[in-house]
Amino acid sequence: MRLHVSDLSKAYHAHTVLSVNEAEFGTHGIEGLIGPNGAGKSTLVGLLTRRIAPSSGSVDFELDDQRHDLMPMRSYEVARLGLVKTNQRIQGFDGLTIRDSLRMTAASEADETPWAAWIAPLARDEAVESEIEALLSRFPFSDPDGYARSGGEKKLLDILRCLMLKPRMLLMDEPAAGLPDEITQEVMSLIRQKVDADEMVVVIIEHDLELIWKHCGYVHFLSEGELLFQGSPEEVKANRVVAEKYMGV
DSSP, X not given: XXXXXXXXXXXXXXXXXXEEEEEEESSSSEEEEEOOTTSSHHHHHHHHTTSXXXXXXXXXXXXXXXXXXXXXXXXXXXXXXXXXEOOSSOOOOTTSOHHHHHHHHXXXXXXXXXXXXXXXXXXXXXXXXXXXXXXXXXXXXXXXTSOOOSHHHHHHHXXXXXXXXXXXXXXXXXXXXXSOXXXXXXXXXXXXXXXXXXXXXXXXXXXXXXXXXXXXXXXXXXXXXXXXXXXXXXXXXXXXXXXXXXXXX
């Protein structure tokens, strides 16, 4: 699995905010994407998932020896192909309980039936219920049969919903934001299990550099709309440009 980017750019009113000549994501299990605020990270992720239309360039998703051109696709088609993104800003279903929100995510892979008709049959699906129960046993919610109330619970629920989609490549946008450290570590433990089992690859977009250094085997550094450096965590930490532009050294 890999995502190949070529001559990808985005401009607003003749002002280029992102320009990436060549890059690959997904070849190192868990990768990091770092850079200062305003570097273009959210723009790049939006382009990769087709939530933002590019000004030029191409994005190809190589999956099971097949190359898929993502440019003609809509964002939901990209997600169904297996490229899934967690949300930086929490987007919840406030009218659904935690269990029903997870059931609805499982159902969204099945058909186009209106959501209200999905949930009841899935509550009787042993495989779906077993998976949900395993997640709720592993991750503590104040009331798993109720609603996600706090920002941390909504953040965690968003991540679990994305995992229910069985992504082949998961883009995690600031997964540590709003989560207690012990929950973050448990999330990363589950992510590592799935990566080691070859179920998916992961790209983490994060300002928490300790999380990046600990969990990522490869790091992409973006600044002023350009990928300036890519390498192992040790190579990135030792790079003078990264140190000056991001770490303030």
